[in-house]
Amino acid sequence: MTVDASRGAEAPPELVQLLTPEGERVEHPDYDIDLGPEEVRSLYRDLVLVRRIDLEAVALQRQGELGIWASLLGQEAAQIGSGRALTDADMAFPTYREHGVAWCRDVDPVKLLGLFRGVNHGGWDPREHNFHLYTIVIGSQTLHAVGYAMGIQRDDATAAAIAYFGDGATSQGDVNESFIWASVFNAPIVFFCQNNQWAISEPLEKQTRIPLYRRASGFGFPGIRVDGNDVFACLAVTRQALKNAREGQGPTLIEAFTYRMGAHTTTDDPTRYRVASELEAWKLKDPIERVKSYLFKNELADQEFFDSVEAEADRLGADLRRRCLAMPDPGPLDIFDHVYTGPHPLIDEERAQFATYLEGFER
Amino acid sequence: MTVFSLSKALNEGMRKAMEDDSKVLIMGEDVGKLGGVFRVTDGLQKDFGEDRVIDTPLAESGIVGTAIGLALRGYRPVCEIQFDGFVFPAADQIITQLAKMPMRSLGAIRLPVVVRIPCGGGIGAVEHHSESPEAYFTHTAGLRVVACSNPADAYTMIQQAIRSDDPVIFFEPKRRYWEKADVDTTSTDWWTPLDKGNVVRPGTDATLIAYGPMVKTCLEAATAAEDDGRSLEVIDLRSLNPLDAPLVMDSARRTGRVVVVHEAPVNSGFGAELAARITEQCFYSLESPVLRVGGFSTPYPPSKLEEHYLPDLDRVLDAVDRAFGY
Numbered sequence: 001m002t003v004d005a006s007r008g009a010e011a012p013p014e015l016v017q018l019l020t021p022e023g024e025r026v027e028h029p030d031y032d033i034d035l036g037p038e039e040v041r042s043l044y045r046d047l048v049l050v051r052r053i054d055l056e057a058v059a060l061q062r063q064g065e066l067g068i069w070a071s072l073l074g075q076e077a078a079q080i081g082s083g084r085a086l087t088d089a090d091m092a093f094p095t096y097r098e099h100g101v102a103w104c105r106d107v108d109p110v111k112l113l114g115l116f117r118g119v120n121h122g123g124w125d126p127r128e129h130n131f132h133l134y135t136i137v138i139g140s141q142t143l144h145a146v147g148y149a150m151g152i153q154r155d156d157a158t159a160a161a162i163a164y165f166g167d168g169a170t171s172q173g174d175v176n177e178s179f180i181w182a183s184v185f186n187a188p189i190v191f192f193c194q195n196n197q198w199a200i201s202e203p204l205e206k207q208t209r210i211p212l213y214r215r216a217s218g219f220g221f222p223g224i225r226v227d228g229n230d231v232f233a234c235l236a237v238t239r240q241a242l243k244n245a246r247e248g249q250g251p252t253l254i255e256a257f258t259y260r261m262g263a264h265t266t267t268d269d270p271t272r273y274r275v276a277s278e279l280e281a282w283k284l285k286d287p288i289e290r291v292k293s294y295l296f297k298n299e300l301a302d303q304e305f306f307d308s309v310e311a312e313a314d315r316l317g318a319d320l321r322r323r324c325l326a327m328p329d330p331g332p333l334d335i336f337d338h339v340y341t342g343p344h345p346l347i348d349e350e351r352a353q354f355a356t357y358l359e360g361f362e363r
Numbered sequence: 364m365t366v367f368s369l370s371k372a373l374n375e376g377m378r379k380a381m382e383d384d385s386k387v388l389i390m391g392e393d394v395g396k397l398g399g400v401f402r403v404t405d406g407l408q409k410d411f412g413e414d415r416v417i418d419t420p421l422a423e424s425g426i427v428g429t430a431i432g433l434a435l436r437g438y439r440p441v442c443e444i445q446f447d448g449f450v451f452p453a454a455d456q457i458i459t460q461l462a463k464m465p466m467r468s469l470g471a472i473r474l475p476v477v478v479r480i481p482c483g484g485g486i487g488a489v490e491h492h493s494e495s496p497e498a499y500f501t502h503t504a505g506l507r508v509v510a511c512s513n514p515a516d517a518y519t520m521i522q523q524a525i526r527s528d529d530p531v532i533f534f535e536p537k538r539r540y541w542e543k544a545d546v547d548t549t550s551t552d553w554w555t556p557l558d559k560g561n562v563v564r565p566g567t568d569a570t571l572i573a574y575g576p577m578v579k580t581c582l583e584a585a586t587a588a589e590d591d592g593r594s595l596e597v598i599d600l601r602s603l604n605p606l607d608a609p610l611v612m613d614s615a616r617r618t619g620r621v622v623v624v625h626e627a628p629v630n631s632g633f634g635a636e637l638a639a640r641i642t643e644q645c646f647y648s649l650e651s652p653v654l655r656v657g658g659f660s661t662p663y664p665p666s667k668l669e670e671h672y673l674p675d676l677d678r679v680l681d682a683v684d685r686a687f688g689y
Contacts (some may be wrong), residue, residue, distance in 0.1 A: 039382020125471040177425035338470040341528040
């Protein structure tokens with residue numbers, strides 16, 4: 001059976017855009033943003049540095065230093081724009097690809113590498129950064145985010161939660177349940193969906209017959225589609241949605257329309273399922289190039305600035321490589337740590353037995 | 364002393380926990396005005412408000428998933444899963460998130476979430492309302508799994524579970540909800556720690572190990588066995604994970620014969636774990652293999668057949684006879 005996937009999608013969705021791929025600033029009646037030169041340069045720096053972190057991580061995986069890596073290439077603007085919209089009191093719930101948001105929350109990038117190197121399952125304290133651990137099962141974290149938002153309500157605090165997920169996750173029951181919960185409890189949450197067009201090998205048409213942002217109306221809250229490669233628009237739209245959430249106006253679904261320029265992870269081969277011309281088309285919408293053009297055209301930055309950011313990226317990359325390799329391997333008895341908050345007779349027994357077993361090799 | 368039904372004892376225990384700690388929340392389907400389908404949360408919403416006793420949408424994964432989020436924000440949610448057979452939509456959140464997130468965080472995160480599950484058969488219910496899914500959860504590291512069998516334990520264990528910083532799967536024997544007993548609410552001196560079992564009837568010839576609804580069945584069997592001149596010890600495990608191994612092993616060594624009784628299917632049931640561990644640790648003290656009495660290796664049958672499926676006094680005594688036949 002052939003299904004016309006465009007059925008139901010007849011209305012061309014409006015895309016909030018404030019910066020064109022050519023670096024032209026455009027106005028939007030509902031979502032404008034006033035950014036000074038310093039702020040734009042700062043966003044540019046963020047974009048370049050997180051792309052470099054990503055590039056280094058891919059290289060480290062290729063060199064056998066990481067087991068796997070999930071690249072954010074192409075999604076820098078969606079992550080930096082939304083990440084920089086957060087206040088310290090807001091709480092972010094990422095997938096496993098939110099390296100850019102992690103950067104905005106001051107999580108040391110080497111801690112992200114630890115997970116993919118197999119040193120641990122998540123090496124940062126979520127409370128310290130208000131950035132939850134990476135969640136690998138698709139969509140589970142959206143419910144955690146809504147529950148957390150319900151806690152914010154009960155604390156009468158001025159804060160919001162933001163839940164990150166992808167286009168594939170929108171098919172998960174948990175994500176749909178989280179929409180229902182957020183709606184009926186009017187929870188202070190922003191659902192930030194990075195629609196990067198691909199769930200590993202499955203194109204968007206396998207997940208939906210309508211634009212994803214329109215799903216929100218069925219759940220009873222606003223949905224909006226933003227140019228996910230436009231850091232200005234992502235910042236403006238997320239900032240407004242978070243403000244609405246904090247002010248008691250409930251949830252918003254943001255669909256950041258973007259593109260996964262790399263593979264799903266380093267184990268994936270996109271040439272098996274998508275054509276090269278698609279990538280070439282999206283390269284013209286690169287999230288970093290348009291900010292660079294904007295800065296150049298408006299004489300907000302000179303070559304010295306761009307060179308200094310490149311130099312900083314080089315230093316960051318070198319530092320990351322060095323510290324990744326220096327990361328100590330966990331000890332075998334670490335297996336038994338933190339399973340429970342206190343002593344547990346079976347865990348303790350197995351730890352002791354395994355320690356004795358290991359000692360047998362040393363004699 | 365106050366006389367409580369098991370259901371009321373749970374209710375009073377939760378009420379006490381909510382009074383003691385404003386972070387304790389109740390959440391689930393119909394837990395508010397209705398007071399839960401078994402009335403275990405009766406009156407709590409009226410007294411503590413809708414923000415603390417939360418009628419949720421009908422989605423079990425949502426209940427446990429949002430409870431995790433609330434716990435991350437510092438709350439101590441107590442989730443009610445309406446019936447045992449409805450816990451499976453929440454299994455993903457329980458197994459992949461609730462159980463594992465504390466370790467994932469290297470100890471930075473604690474998830475003091477209680478998942479209450481009315482369990483077991485014997486009430487003439489339709490399909491999915493009579494199951495005993497405990498082994499799915501005892502197999503999952505990171506969870507505590509407990510089962511109460513009487514009003515006094517219900518009253519204390521629910522409070523201890525709520526105070527636990529580890530997630531707790533809390534099984535309630537639904538057919539015993541209406542059984543009454545004296546509960547001392549004035550003192551905590553008599554409380555048994557949450558991770559310990561109790562010898563609820565001492566004996567010398569064989570040990571019956573049970574938890575939840577089967578404890579009463581085993582006590583009745585032990586009384587009946589007296590007529591045959593057999594002294595049966597009955598252990599109420601109370602905690603399945605962690606297991607009170609010293610209590611179990613001590614009894615097994617003393618009596619030399621052990622019969623494990625649960626409603627869940629014998630095949631790959633919790634009794635298999637007990638049998639293996641008792642055999643490993645008490646091999647030279649045993650007069651017979653550890654025998655198991657439980658449900659058959661079938662789905663739970665229609666209620667007209669459940670009396671054949673559920674272990675009863677005669678099937679327990681039959682197993683005791685077999686233990687003495689070695």
